[in-house]
Amino acid sequence: MTAHRSPATIAVTAGRPPREPDGPLNVPLVASSTWHAGGPVGYGRYGNPAWSALEEAVGLLEGGRAVAFSSGMAAVTSLLDQVPVGGIVVAPRHAYSGSLGLLAELVEAGRLTTRLVDVADTGAVESAAAGAAxxxxxxxxxxxxxVADVRACCAAARAAGAMAVLDSTFATPLLQRGLAAGAHAVVHSATKYLAGHSDALMGIVVCGDDGPHDAVLAHRSSRGAIPGALESFLTLRGLRTLHxxxxxxxxxxxxxxxxxSTHPAVARVRYPGLADDPGHRRASEQMDGYGAVVSIEVDGDATAADAVVNRCELWVHTTSLGGVESTLERRRRWPAESKDVSESLIRLSVGIEDVEDLWADLSQALSGTQSQ
Ligand SMILES: Cc1ncc(COP(=O)(O)O)c(C=O)c1O
Incomplete structure (x- = not known):
């Protein structure tokens, strides 16, 4: 009913209870593990009003049918489990380390095989897609x-008879719509921008008409990676202000x-919004914005980068991203992070504070590096 409205309006209005006298504006938080017999849901592992409300809203924003999960990784798992035993998965050589780590575990277990590619190299994705699941x-x-050419990569997957999935966590449904670009399914770590306040872990899969919606839903019901009612409530409340x-x-x-990009202590900046970034042209064509994650490589080694992180007083040293507060971390502090990521790379999740305060803190932290 609201699909023709703008995303900002959908984010505010979707997933609300019916308008009736003395009815609540927000979907009630229902803490119940089971339901009276005779209805279509029956048990708490099969449904909760808070999930349905969130799924309606995110489904409308992405243009598909959504299934919410207890975390982004649970959502990722529900999709990887669709691959037949022995199937081939084409995946980025560097991407979220949790997704790549899970793929490596599945390879190790003999469950599937992978072809790892530079996802920004469309030709490499096209060649690898032949025979993939x-x-x-x-x-x-x-x-x-x-930045991948999402449309071309999805077309290559489809031409090869493979399922195309896009992890759109960094873009949010506001800046990129993968289903319209040809993906069968889009996945988000809703823990990040959708929830937006660093207070809930959540994941969500959104499927197009020919996507694996029913299989993903059945996976959640049988495996049990269901979201909590409170987390769903918090994520929907966060979504209201996403735009x-x-x-x-x-x-x-x-x-x-x-x-x-002009700071002497910074050797390299990656941000698709910069005119000289390798992903700039593609991001400008296929996205409605460049997002709020910036990665920098400091001029120095891991120790120099750690020192920058530790000198910050306003920026929070933590993993995760997408909250209202600005956070940063040197990603290679995690042993699981890809060796393709520089030891001196600091990932900045830029929040909504005053930009001058953010710059004052970051530039003092960077300048300390130079005086060492
Ligand atoms: C791009 C991306 N996908 C998936 C995930 C996994 O999400 P979660 O931590 O909610 O399980 C993350 C987490 O950092 C992520 O950054």
Whole structure:
């Protein structure tokens, strides 16, 4: 009913209870593990009003049918489990380390095989797609911010008879719509921008008409990676302000990326919004904005990068991203992070604070490096 409205309006209005006298504006938080017999849901593992409300809203924003999960990785798992035993998965050589780590575990277990490619190299994705069961895309990638040609890669997957999946966590449904670009399914770590306040772990899969919606739903019901009612409630509440948060955060990110690219202590900046970034042209064509994650390589080694992180007083040193607060971390502090990621790379998740305060803190932290 609201699909023709703008995303900002959908984010505010979708997933609301019916308008009736003394009815609540928000879907009630129902803490019940089971339901009286005789209805279509029956048990708490099969449904909760808070999930349905969130799924309605995110489904409308992405243009498909959504299934919510207890975390982004649970959502990722529900899709990877669609690959037949022995199937081939094409995946980015560097992308979110959790997804790549899970793929490596499945390879180790003999469950499937992978072909790892540079996802920004469309020709490489096209060649690898032949004979594959699944083409896994992430764009922009975490943390290198590579940008895939989503439309061309999905077309290659489809031509090869493979399922095309896009992890669109960094873009949010506001900046990129993977289903319209040809993906069978889009996945989000809703823990990040959708929830937006660093207070809930959630994941969501959204499928197009020919996507694996029913299989993903059946996977959640039988495996049990269901979201909590409170987390679903918090994620929907976060979604109400997604457009405002993303608008402000990416404005801050663009501003900081430009300043960082002339800072003497910074060897490299990756941000698709910078005119000289390798992903700029493609992101400008296929996205409605460049997002709010900026990655920098400091001029120095891991120790120098750690020192920058530790000198920050306003920026929070933590993993995760997409919250209202600005956070940063050196990604290679995690042993599981790809060796293709520089030891001196710091991933910045730019929040919605005043940009001058953010710059003052970051530039003092970077300048300390130079005086060492
Ligand atoms: C791009 C991307 N996909 C998936 C995930 C996994 O999500 P979660 O931590 O909610 O399980 C993350 C988490 O950082 C991520 O950055």
């Amino acid at each position: 699944l083409v896994w895309l992430e764009s922009p990638t975490n943390p290198n911010l590579d 405002l948060r993303v608008e402000r955060a990416q404005q801050n990110a663009g501003d900081l990326a430009a300043r960082l």
